[in-house]
């Protein structure tokens with residue numbers, strides 16, 4: 405096996421014997437086979453109009469390869485066979501030789517990997533939009549274009565152009581997802597969410613899929629089973645069409661890497677709608693249900709919806725069997741706070757644009773930070789907590805994705821009625837942050853790079869890769885990135901990103917803040 409797609413990769417270079425995430429060599433090799441088969445499918449479909457079924461299969465099979473999604477060799481093999489069968493509908497072009505995926509010139513491997521990993525991220529966004537009936541032919545077509553490109557030779561310049569074109573396409577894909585979410589569930593509204601859990605049966609829903617949550621809310625209504633979000637599902641509380649359910653009670657736990665501790669002895673059932681699943685401990689494995697692209701050997705799986713809704717009855721029965729806590733039980737975030745604010749997506753922030761612009765003009769707001777991205781297990785990730793704690797009182801911290809659990813229970817005060825820390829949503833909502841940055845630039849008649857705005861990203865998996873490529877494609881400069889530089893950036897590629905875009909590895913919060921605010 406060889407895999408270096410995520411931040412926790414072995415020795416910072418690559419997992420070769422076993423994934424640090426728990427992915428086995430068999431699963432890893434199967435995933436490589438899947439990439440090879442997908443390239444074969446894309447080659448066969450060149451110049452032919454593809455069906456919706458094929459488009460959906462391409463998104464799903466790329467999503468399956470994202471870190472902490474699928475740990476089941478049989479399941480990945482099922483996807484390989486599906487792709488091979490689908491290919492025959494279009495032709496029989498040669499598959500890519502998967503052994504060649506990670507070999508060859510270091511810089512070419514780096515550029516090829518960056519595109520592949522970015523596409524895995526975009527596939528997740530396309531998958532979620534598709535579930536809500538939204539898709540874009542251009543985005544769908546780009547998956548095939550990108551797959552064909554992965555199997556071809558290109559100069560470094562050509563690879564960089566492909567990466568920038570991909571970044572633009574991912575912006576489009578994120579826009580469709582934003583449109584899908586807001587047209588289905590309404591615009592997120594500022595919402596306070598408790599970290600406490602009420603007595604009685606409950607289900608914890610984690611991952612990013614809002615439709616799964618919505619269907620589960622409908623199926624548990626009036627049944628005496630409460631629903632709690634976990635991790636990336638927290639922003640669901642802000643959508644009018646989801647918050648209207650009175651049994652959507654609160655948020656349990658923090659970011660994904662704490663699940664082994666947080667799910668141990670939990671008297672509730674747990675639904676994983678997407679990443680990040682960790683290999684479960686035996687003590688709670690029986691309480692876990694996966695669905696959609698998520699799979700783990702031996703865990704119960706809720707089948708995909710055909711026409712109607714998914715059938716969550718076994719999950720609900722499990723929650724009732726477990727019975728929940730006997731008494732209302734208090735929990736806190738990692739800094740001891742028991743209230744989390746969410747719902748500061750583009751509509752809310754832009755709705756307060758006059759206040760924001762006014763506060764900048766009268767000096768009440770001197771700087772904006774976007775501190776966002778994935779969380780993870782490395783001790784160095786305290787950087788993000790410390791960074792936010794050290795931001796000056798006249799600055800605003802926008803945040804998104806699961807990295808926010810490092811600081812989202814801190815009460816950092818307000819400026820002009822707006823909280824200093826504003827949660828814009830999931831990683832899937834990065835589009836919202838980009839829209840706010842663009843609108844601020846318009847209001848101040850300058851470019852995004854001329855705003856008093858600094859992006860401080862934390863990355864872990866491949867959605868962070870596609871978002872980074874989008875930001876670079878938009879020409880956004882001097883982004884701080886941590887906790888480490890991706891292993892798949894060769895030194896040459898990293899040099900290009902540093903020289904061309906000013907991509908900056910994080911150092912210490914104190915030093916970085918001094919530099920940023922100088």
Ligand code: SF4
Nearest residue numbers: 407410419423424425
């Ligand atoms: Fe290693 Fe990350 Fe790949 Fe898992 S996803 S095998 S931890 S690089």
Ligand code: SF3
Nearest residue numbers: 679680778805806831
């Ligand atoms: Fe988190 Fe896995 Fe990336 Fe959606 S849930 S941000 S790591």
